[in-house]
Amino acid sequence: MRMSEIGFTTAFAIKMKVTAIQQKEKGKMELGNLALKKIEELKREGYKSAEDKLKAEYRKGEIQLEEDEFLKDDLPYCKKCGGKRYYIIEPYMAVPTTCKCQQEEKEK
Numbered sequence: 024m025r026m027s028e029i030g031f032t033t034a035f036a037i038k039m040k041v042t043a044i045q046q047k048e049k050g051k052m053e054l055g056n057l058a059l060k061k062i063e064e065l066k067r068e069g070y071k072s073a074e075d076k077l078k079a080e081y082r083k084g085e086i087q088l089e090e091d092e093f094l095k096d097d098l099p100y101c102k103k104c105g106g107k108r109y110y111i112i113e114p115y116m117a118v119p120t121t122c123k124c125q126q127e128e129k130e131k
């Protein structure tokens with residue numbers, strides 16, 4: 024390989040790497056922007072976080088408890104196994120989850 028070819032290959036490799044990093048950063052930024060947007064939304068509605076909003080909705084009865092659920096610290100739990108029915112993943116994200124007995128029921 025001639026010197027100029029090596030130079031070209033190295034430059035190309037560096038360029039590809041930079042592109043990959045830029046794309047990864049872009050993905051992170053988009054995720055970050057989405058998070059910021061969600062948090063902005065929550066704040067506009069007067070909540071500090073998704074957990075805060077969820078708790079308020081349960082407290083006000085805007086979300087009804089299922090017959091087999093009870094509230095603890097304003098969040099729903101399963102009466103049978105005591106498992107959580109909600110997970111707070113991020114300050115801006117709360118997702119429903121299944122407790123142990125719901126999972127067992129599903130697997131049947």
Ligand SMILES: [Zn+2]
Nearest residue numbers: 101104122124
């Ligand atoms: Zn359960």
